[in-house]
Amino acid sequence: MYKANLIAVTPAGSVPDDLRPFVDFKASLKGVQLKRTQLIAIFLVETTECYIPIFLDRGTTVQAVKEELAAQEAEMDSATEKVIENALADLPSEKKK
Numbered sequence: 001m002y003k004a005n006l007i008a009v010t011p012a013g014s015v016p017d018d019l020r021p022f023v024d025f026k027a028s029l030k031g032v033q034l035k036r037t038q039l040i041a042i043f044l045v046e047t048t049e050c051y052i053p054i055f056l057d058r059g060t061t062v063q064a065v066k067e068e069l070a071a072q073e074a075e076m077d078s079a080t081e082k083v084i085e086n087a088l089a090d091l092p093s094e095k096k097k
Contacts, residue, residue, distance in 0.1 A: 001073055001075045009039065012038040023053045039055070
């Protein structure tokens with residue numbers, strides 16, 4: 001497994017231009033229509049130039065992020081897990097009908 005370094009947790013509207021193609025490609029693969037406020041965790045796989053964007057939603061879990069990284073033969077450390085956990089906890093709750 002490769003180490004995945006978290007480089008940003010940011011809304012889609014704030015993704016740097018040089019990383020935008022990775023985010024757009026992932027959104028296309030997943031069939032996701034990105035909103036500017038969509039929170040995205042962007043990882044860089046150590047010793048590569050491979051960026052892995054992961055879309056964070058209210059239903060996303062740390063385990064789901066770990067699984068998505070594992071599918072790319074990457075893993076995050078425990079400090080990064082805590083950052084992701086905090087980012088998920090800070091997501092606004094869904095509006096009640």
